[in-house]
Amino acid sequence: METLRVDKKSIKAFTIIELLVVVALIGIISTLGIVAYNGYTSSAQQTAAKNSLNAISIAQLEYKSTRGTFYQSSNPNSPNNASTNDINLNLFGVTSFNVSGAANNDKLTGQAYWFSSAATPTTFILTAQEKDGLCRITLNQDSALNMSQC
Numbered sequence: 001m002e003t004l005r006v007d008k009k010s011i012k013a014f015t016i017i018e019l020l021v022v023v024a025l026i027g028i029i030s031t032l033g034i035v036a037y038n039g040y041t042s043s044a045q046q047t048a049a050k051n052s053l054n055a056i057s058i059a060q061l062e063y064k065s066t067r068g069t070f071y072q073s074s075n076p077n078s079p080n081n082a083s084t085n086d087i088n089l090n091l092f093g094v095t096s097f098n099v100s101g102a103a104n105n106d107k108l109t110g111q112a113y114w115f116s117s118a119a120t121p122t123t124f125i126l127t128a129q130e131k132d133g134l135c136r137i138t139l140n141q142d143s144a145l146n147m148s149q150c
Helices: 016-067 081-092
Strands: 002-006 009-013 113-119 124-130 136-140 145-148
Touching (some): 016 081, 016 124, 016 136, 016 145, 081 113
Antiparallel strands (some): 002 009, 136 145
16 A cells, blocks of 8 residues: 655555456456356266166166066167156156146256166166266166266
8 A cells, every 4th residue: 555645645545556466366266266166066966966866776676676677768878858758757757847838846857967777677777968068977776886077
């Protein structure tokens, strides 16, 4: 802070350099906060996808106990909206939209991942594919979790 003398009065003021340093520090701190927030949301979305895979796995076991085979969704190797809706309908008994067209509170639709199920009568592999990215999470009937490009 610099003191200026003007006609026997002193005026205290910040210099332009001091103000620029403060603005630069605020910018650096903001950037760090945004990066941390993005990492937090990505981690939360991955955790939600893992939890959904576990719920689908339990639903698969229930499906097999009543029908004698595991459920296979449409497009079992490439998760998309159709395969996610198939799982909602056939394993959880809900559709993404109800009769009036309003969204249901189903288990999978609002997430950042698409889901699919590839199955044989005795095994299954569940896949969660990030909608806007490369992250792919798989879970098999033995609860072995695999993550790639996450």
